[in-house]
Amino acid sequence: MSKDMTIHLKYWKQAGPDVPGHFEEYTLDTVNEHMSFLEMLDVLNEELQLQGKEPVEFDYDCREGICGSCNLVINGQAHGPKAEVACCQLHMRNYKDGDKITIEPPRAAAFPIIKDLVVDRSAFDRIIEVGGYVSVKTGSAQEANALPVEKEKSDEAFEYAACIGCGACVAACPNASASLFTGAKLAHLNKFPQGEVERSNRAVAMVDQMKEEGFGDCSNFAECEAVCPKGISISAIAEMRRDYMKALVS
Amino acid sequence: MKLDSKAPEGPLEEKWRKHKKEMKLVAPNNKRKYEVIVVGTGLAGGAAAASMAELGYNVKSFCIQDSARRAHSIAAQGGINAAKNYPNDGDSIWRLFYDTIKGGDYRSRESNVYRLAEVANEIIDQAVAQGVPFAREYGGLLANRSFGGAQVSRTFYARGQTGQQLLLGAYQAMMRQVNEGGIEYHPRHEMLDVVIIDGQARGIITRDLVSGELKRWEADAVVLATGGYGNVFYLSTNAKNSNVTAAWRAHKKGALFANPCYVQVHPTCIPVSGDYQSKLTLMSESLRNDGRVWVPRKKGDDRHPNDIPDEERFYYLEEKYPSFGNLVPRDVASRNAKIVCDEGLGVGPTGLSVYLDFRDVIKRDGKETVAAKYGNLFDMYENIAGENPYEQPMRIYPAVHYTMGGLWVDYNLMTNIPGLFATGEANFSDHGANRLGASALMQGLSDGYFVLPATIGNYLADVKPGTRYGTDHNAFIEAEKGAQDQIDKLLNVNGKRTIVDFHRTLGKIVWDNIGIARNKEDLEKAIKEIQELREEFWTNVYVPGEKNNYNKYLEFAGRVADFFELAELMARDALEREESCGCHLREEYQSEEGEAIRNDEDFSYVAAWEFKGVNGQLQEELHKENLEFEFVELKQRSYK
Ligand SMILES: Cc1cc2nc3c(=O)[nH]c(=O)nc-3n(C[C@H](O)[C@H](O)[C@H](O)COP(=O)(O)OP(=O)(O)OC[C@H]3O[C@@H](n4cnc5c(N)ncnc54)[C@H](O)[C@@H]3O)c2cc1C
Ligand code: FES
Numbered sequence: 049m050s051k052d053m054t055i056h057l058k059y060w061k062q063a064g065p066d067v068p069g070h071f072e073e074y075t076l077d078t079v080n081e082h083m084s085f086l087e088m089l090d091v092l093n094e095e096l097q098l099q100g101k102e103p104v105e106f107d108y109d110c111r112e113g114i115c116g117s118c119n120l121v122i123n124g125q126a127h128g129p130k131a132e133v134a135c136c137q138l139h140m141r142n143y144k145d146g147d148k149i150t151i152e153p154p155r156a157a158a159f160p161i162i163k164d165l166v167v168d169r170s171a172f173d174r175i176i177e178v179g180g181y182v183s184v185k186t187g188s189a190q191e192a193n194a195l196p197v198e199k200e201k202s203d204e205a206f207e208y209a210a211c212i213g214c215g216a217c218v219a220a221c222p223n224a225s226a227s228l229f230t231g232a233k234l235a236h237l238n239k240f241p242q243g244e245v246e247r248s249n250r251a252v253a254m255v256d257q258m259k260e261e262g263f264g265d266c267s268n269f270a271e272c273e274a275v276c277p278k279g280i281s282i283s284a285i286a287e288m289r290r291d292y293m294k295a296l297v298s
Numbered sequence: 299m300k301l302d303s304k305a306p307e308g309p310l311e312e313k314w315r316k317h318k319k320e321m322k323l324v325a326p327n328n329k330r331k332y333e334v335i336v337v338g339t340g341l342a343g344g345a346a347a348a349s350m351a352e353l354g355y356n357v358k359s360f361c362i363q364d365s366a367r368r369a370h371s372i373a374a375q376g377g378i379n380a381a382k383n384y385p386n387d388g389d390s391i392w393r394l395f396y397d398t399i400k401g402g403d404y405r406s407r408e409s410n411v412y413r414l415a416e417v418a419n420e421i422i423d424q425a426v427a428q429g430v431p432f433a434r435e436y437g438g439l440l441a442n443r444s445f446g447g448a449q450v451s452r453t454f455y456a457r458g459q460t461g462q463q464l465l466l467g468a469y470q471a472m473m474r475q476v477n478e479g480g481i482e483y484h485p486r487h488e489m490l491d492v493v494i495i496d497g498q499a500r501g502i503i504t505r506d507l508v509s510g511e512l513k514r515w516e517a518d519a520v521v522l523a524t525g526g527y528g529n530v531f532y533l534s535t536n537a538k539n540s541n542v543t544a545a546w547r548a549h550k551k552g553a554l555f556a557n558p559c560y561v562q563v564h565p566t567c568i569p570v571s572g573d574y575q576s577k578l579t580l581m582s583e584s585l586r587n588d589g590r591v592w593v594p595r596k597k598g599d600d601r602h603p604n605d606i607p608d609e610e611r612f613y614y615l616e617e618k619y620p621s622f623g624n625l626v627p628r629d630v631a632s633r634n635a636k637i638v639c640d641e642g643l644g645v646g647p648t649g650l651s652v653y654l655d656f657r658d659v660i661k662r663d664g665k666e667t668v669a670a671k672y673g674n675l676f677d678m679y680e681n682i683a684g685e686n687p688y689e690q691p692m693r694i695y696p697a698v699h700y701t702m703g704g705l706w707v708d709y710n711l712m713t714n715i716p717g718l719f720a721t722g723e724a725n726f727s728d729h730g731a732n733r734l735g736a737s738a739l740m741q742g743l744s745d746g747y748f749v750l751p752a753t754i755g756n757y758l759a760d761v762k763p764g765t766r767y768g769t770d771h772n773a774f775i776e777a778e779k780g781a782q783d784q785i786d787k788l789l790n791v792n793g794k795r796t797i798v799d800f801h802r803t804l805g806k807i808v809w810d811n812i813g814i815a816r817n818k819e820d821l822e823k824a825i826k827e828i829q830e831l832r833e834e835f836w837t838n839v840y841v842p843g844e845k846n847n848y849n850k851y852l853e854f855a856g857r858v859a860d861f862f863e864l865a866e867l868m869a870r871d872a873l874e875r876e877e878s879c880g881c882h883l884r885e886e887y888q889s890e891e892g893e894a895i896r897n898d899e900d901f902s903y904v905a906a907w908e909f910k911g912v913n914g915q916l917q918e919e920l921h922k923e924n925l926e927f928e929f930v931e932l933k934q935r936s937y938k
Contacts, residue, residue: 064847080571080572082571083574084682087574087576088574090574090576090798091574094796094798094799097796097840097851098796103842103843103850103851105849107364109363109539110368110370110373110538111537111576111579112373112579114372114373114459114462115368115370115372116365117363133681139681139684162508162848163848168364168508170364172365173366173367173473173476173483176469176470177473177474177476178477180470180473181428181429182427182428182429182470183474184424184427184428184471185352186345186348186349186352186471186747187420187424187747188427189423189427190423191423192425192426192440193382193439193440197438198434198438199434199436199438202433202438206431206457206463209456210462213365213367236429236431242429243429
């Protein structure tokens, strides 16, 4: 059996969107290397409650790195130190006895804080809402194999479609840009002939919405790519820009 | 109460076609006058909301997560079935139907299952048209693989993320309708009650999970697509927010709950590592194609697995089931893992795991070939378990995965409460006593895209357009008050044990007694333990925080309260069913070799329970829907 570690936590508490927040500190003595990062926070919350203190709120659901609910910024890094891993899949064996860990919510004007580490990411929904789809009604699809798609293209589309919408890209970007999120959806749909039809309208609608939501511009820092739990490539952003410019001039 | 399945008469192949022809329609300009509430945005709810809005209904969509895209369906890995027969390997709608009904151990309706098999092909067309990046062959056409005991390759997949890709397709279709004004979209809203007026479902009560506000919503029909109840076990492969609350509160308002004891346990999950464990992670079943399952022959053999020679290894599946070997169905694999661990042969720190070993296939095909097939799964395993499966066997153990039971619905997916529909994992309809791999996604999308949008019109055609009682109707006031009272009660207990502590303890009772194998004695004991713990819950639970704020623990407290009641019903149902079928193994009803023995004479029915109250003890009345088999011959399963 593995030995328990002591971990010193510093985490963000904020009662609501319009009140100032602050850090609180707590030392946990029973952290096991097999725990996931969120399980460690569960343990923290159990201890807090038994002492009659308020637990810290954070978002999660699947705990398998696929739903995109979790989005903690850990020691300044979105999803923590491990590449291509969402923080729900980060395990405490990546830390050592006595480590200090600071946990913050992703900070971006377009992601207002709801409580503690929980933020409002509905801006992402609204970006999809204006064009992140192929406009096809249920029942009007043709036979699936009537439209062959090169395997290479389809595989590439998948790479972009794998986005989990967690918002780590926004959290990591010095400009709090949502370009990787938006670009990934465009790149996914554009790879398919059935997506190609709406290509240019889609780019304009989604990029404009992104700006309207208060996300910043992309200055090619590439921090988004570095923290993306699905390893999505920033080439999506270049493609998005080309499409946007082209649509504006044509 | 007489349960009428409303299954159409006539030949199997004609039923759905004939029914579609005969169902009443709502005229296009009248559709706009109807409001439909859809609770849940997984495959079943997302697809239904989008499709009904496209038809012209006014849809209101609700979910717990901060976005519809995060519903639990997102986590499905392996794939989705359809009998396209692209590989030309002899597949057909009949065969998909037959496999599904046989897989369910003849405890589902022929009519429903046949329709499911029939509609499945259209799902693939729809998903491809939406841009779902299914795996393809080099020629550009769709690829298939075989999955979970089927003898044909009919599973469509998008790497190990099929659920994600299908859900994003449905989500995007939904968001398009949000944009067009056909859907009013309410994420972070939890339904706490259904409102019934004059015997018809007319609305719901929700809690806004950000502000804590209770809200009333009126509609002409209510659809519950709220997923399965596997989290009654505390540990399961379900997402943490998965729950039974919507279905259970509907049950308490009169909707029948069918076959609650049918729970599927998945044989290949990463084992529990400690008390802090919050959920279990599934490793795709496809691993059993190449991995060999074993435990040491000697009890307490604590050598490193690689140091145990072949003759001292017990390859129990290969030995007991020579023709299927490691590929026996899920329930057989799970049960046997439990048996060897109960005998003390289990491995790992807790003794509750078995080896899944890739040594031989790596030797045969080389590491690269194995990595190409399973690389991402091996990485996932290493990340969680901290051990390298290329170098030593994985350790696996069964975990609760899927619940076949759920709200009773007729052929139109309507519960016994007019206007209240249930789709996807939340209903009981298509999988009988056991679900085959890759068929839950199929059912969710079949219900959502194709069945419900057709059958709901048949119901609404008889509802006068524009009927409104107003949300100040007494039924709304009372339902809201009920929800409010429960929240206050939970917050006021102010006890000493946390919600997680109660949930974990409840989960252990359910797992130990209503899990992989059941018997009368244990079930009776479990009922007592559940009742006692439930009583303690209501006098000793500690719920932190306030009601008018974001408060995850308060949400969980309400859900755990419902699990406490459901758990008792599961035990009652399992006790009542004195046979073994599918995933329900009663130890009293098995052959000498440990094979399940079904009793078609006495138990070929759907057990549909009617809530009568709870007062220390849960009061429920059993109703039976007899299952008639006109088209298939009932056989005992054998995987020897
Ligand atoms: C790890 C894993 C892998 C799987 N792999 C496969 C596979 O490969 N193939 C396959 O066919 N099946 C698979 N399954 C099963 C399948 O994923 C599910 O059965 C299916 O996705 C359920 O879909 P659903 O739409 O019915 O419900 P869900 O996707 O669970 O959605 C439920 C929805 O209801 C909402 N909700 C719940 N309660 C409330 C409430 N009270 N108020 C408001 N909203 C509420 C939730 O927010 C959510 O939006 C897998 C399951 C798991 C756990
Ligand atoms: S909780 Fe789902 S991705 Fe982390």
